[in-house]
Amino acid sequence: MKRRVVITGLGIISPVGNTIAQAWDNIVNGRSGITNITRFDASGFNSQIAGEVKDFDPTQYISAKEVKQMDTFIHYGIAASLDAWRDSGLDINQVNAERIGVIVSSGIGGLNRIEETQTEYLAKGPRRISPYFVPASLINLISGQVSIMLGLKGPSYAVVSACTTGLHSIGDAARLIEYGDSDVMIAGGAESTVSPLGIGGFAAMRALSTRNDDPATASRPWDIDRDGFVLGEGAGVLVLEEYEHAVKRGARIYGEFVGYGMSSDAHHITAPDRDGPRRGILNAVRNAGINADQIQYVNAHGTSTPLGDKNETEALKLALGEHAHKVVVNSTKSMTGHLLGAAGGIEAVFTTLAVHNQVSPPTINIFNQDPECDLDYCANQARDLKIDYALSNSFGFGGTNGSMIVKRV
Helix, strand or coil: CCCCEEEEEEEEEECCECCHHHHHHHHHCCCCCCEECCCCCCCCCCCCEEECCCCCCHHHCCCHHHHCCCCHHHHHHHHHHHHHHHHHCCCCCCCCHHHEEEEEECCCCCHHHHHHHHHHHHHHCHHHCCCCHHHHHCCCHHHHHHHHHHCCCCCECCCCCHHHHHHHHHHHHHHHHHCCCCCEEEEEEEECCCCHHHHHHHHHCCCECCCCCCHHHCCCCCECCCCCECEECEEEEEEEEEHHHHHHCCCCCCEEEEEEEEEECCCCCCCCCCHHHHHHHHHHHHHHCCCHHHCCEEECCCCCCHHHHHHHHHHHHHHHHHHHHHCEEECCHHHHCECHHHHHHHHHHHHHHHHHHCEECCECCCCCECCCCCCECCECCCEECCCCEEEEEEEECCCEEEEEEEECC
């Protein structure tokens, strides 16, 4: 019999704030974190906006020397992990260290460091390549660094599945607890790709919004004038814990992780397919042991792309039937942008907080709702809401899908 898994710690570094209190306040009040790009001169790009992390000092978490030895995505992942750990109130000792692990992953990894190293190499030759270049860029090195810093001797690895990375990391971590491989897992996603190649690559695909004159309203999930997603960055991390373990130590429990579903479209590397998400959602519902009509809130993938938003709407209607019209759906990406491999991480944080606080955040920037997207998207205003079961979706390139369900405790 599988063991119960609860959420006892939350950590976030994001365009809307670097603490749980600040990020949640901004999300509930509909404040956008999207601005003009400041990291590099983006004037030559057709998309010049992003959800950048602001006022973040990695030396609050890592020594100045070590900061230079890691890419930015690792800084974000470590910070969110350590904050989530502190939030959980857990202590590590020789007895429990082997039962605690980490899966904090990234979809792309050290793109900034790779670009900088290539520039340095071309200008000054191979002797200028840092010996830290490889470990600074590897995706599993968030988990590795956190395990070293905290002395965690349980499972430590990364999951890489494009924009489903964060959710898959959390779902896999929950499974490790359910089936007895660990008692506690730190899990989530981190990403930092606001760089010339990151912006340039997605812009070349025509995936990004070009509403450069009005960054705060550029991400418009389900609005008829949506023109693409806005790239975001940051990290979102949960501490997952076996239920009895948490109760025994008197932990604060934010919610219970009850359902995890996965599927593949087997259709196209980038074009969405509604049957894949439908199956992933239903797999999560089945895993949770509930009926689809028990879900009251959905934190949607909701990227603000013309095809993707319509596709997810159709998938929700197929999975939930008539009940889809009674569910409150929102996209926090309207405020954060799309954090790629970190999206499922920060959205798991927001989903958990929605359940814990019994509030649906708004989807901002719905000025003219697309008639083909006909669900209740909690347009522009947060709403007090009875949420016993919340669903969160993430979908990634390659047609990989993940859905998770959080239950009120």
